[in-house]
Amino acid sequence: MSLTTFLQHCLTGISLGGAYALIAIGYTMVYGILRLINFAHGDIFMMAGYFMVFAVSSMPWPIAIVVVIVGTIILGVAIERAAYKPLRSSPRMSIMISAIGMSYFLQNLATYLFSALPRAYPEIPLLKRIFQIGDLSASLVTFVTPVLTVLLVIVLMSIINHTKAGMAMRAVSKDFETSQLMGIKINNVISMTFVIGSALAAVGSILYFTDRMSVTPFSGALPGLKCFVAAVLGGIGSIPGAVVGGFLIGICETFLVALGYSTFSDAFTFLLLIVMLLLRPTGLFGEKITDKV
């Protein structure tokens, strides 16, 4: 592998990793607040793909992007209200099962509404423009993805660490009842978590599908699982962990494909998960798991 191809693959891997990171944040934030693995998150990401297909056909793409983000937020919050909120005081396993059900529901809904045939994902000409840096050449989206990811993560971290709403999120993630005693409305904080997670999944979906050109009802399943693995690798609950995990998996996957092991690349992701769980169950950045009462 020459240096140029090596760098070219790095670039592709980092870009894929950026999209993964944005999705992984949704898993890690919801887990941080509700101790719930939101299995429907990958399918919310898939639905965002369809939203884009339809939005672009009837409006200019900059407006379509906004519509897609808003639509995805509404979908994410609606799922929380319908499938998770009524189970708030049930055993955690019930909510988990509800999440799995919601995931299949979204896949089937998409199949019913849009058929299982792949739909062409709209091309945003600007994002597809080819750029050349030295010997490296890639479309703009490849350069934009990691930069945008890092920017969004910085914004998100400063919201969480330096605003009143962020402080409330950190408090709720540790202790529901005491947060309530402070006058915090738990449900609003939980909704806010789903708003952020869904918005990032929408951005991630635009960046991811622009490179892949088509969307099916099952497009969210595997990326969703991989991003969940990314969140676990980084230490579920930790946002920087999810980002590092996302980049790690994106880069590994790209190199395995480049080296000709494309059939093995998905299995590798899960192998990584197993090894990590055996060696360091709390992930790279995870704190000690304390069970919530």
Place this chain on the structure above:
Amino acid sequence: MSMLEIKDLKVNYGGIEALKGISFRVEEGEIVTLIGANGAGKSTTLRAIMRVVTSGGGSIFFEGEEITSMDTQKIVNKGIVLVPEGRRVFPNLTVLENLKIGAYLRADQAGIDKDIEHVYSLFPRLKERHWQMAGTLSGGEQQMLAVGRALMAKPRLIMMDEPSLGLAPLVVKDIFSIIRRIHDEGVTVLLIEQNANAALKIANRGYVMETGRVTLTGTGEELLNDQSVREAYLGKSK
């Protein structure tokens, strides 16, 4: 009109009756204490007042207004605050953030800053450690923080659930002198204590609870001299 009035309050936890209909009142400017054995339902009473558990009957009035089924947020806004059992500071927030979150519903930044200074003057230790994660404070410091955090809401009625639990005798003395001081500043106090002796000494009035019922009431002094209270809660024989 009493500041707080509880009428026939009942609470069930999945079929188990923790409160079987209790009634009591707190007048403005008083220190009132609830004493009783473990499991009598003292904490449940305070949690039901804050509506972090739902009551299964009865009513709660604050300054004449019924608050039985108001959300917790509104109740805090009315001026009631609870220092929960076991301190429950937010371990992943700094000391200063814990104080700020106590003022979560307030918007008067100048007033909040002033009250932070006031809490620091009550508990100078908290000022020294304002940057520290609350989870790394000692038990006594956490209790001070829990009280300080409650004061940040500018309460009219502060309810404290066993503030001296697990603290060294010297720190317990500090906590009681702080309770007095808070009371002197015009805040009404409803106090739950295992340390019945100390609680009855500073209280105007007290109620004795047994398995979900109020069984005895009187002034602090009357209860201190009551034979059954002396035997059951003060560990003194005839």
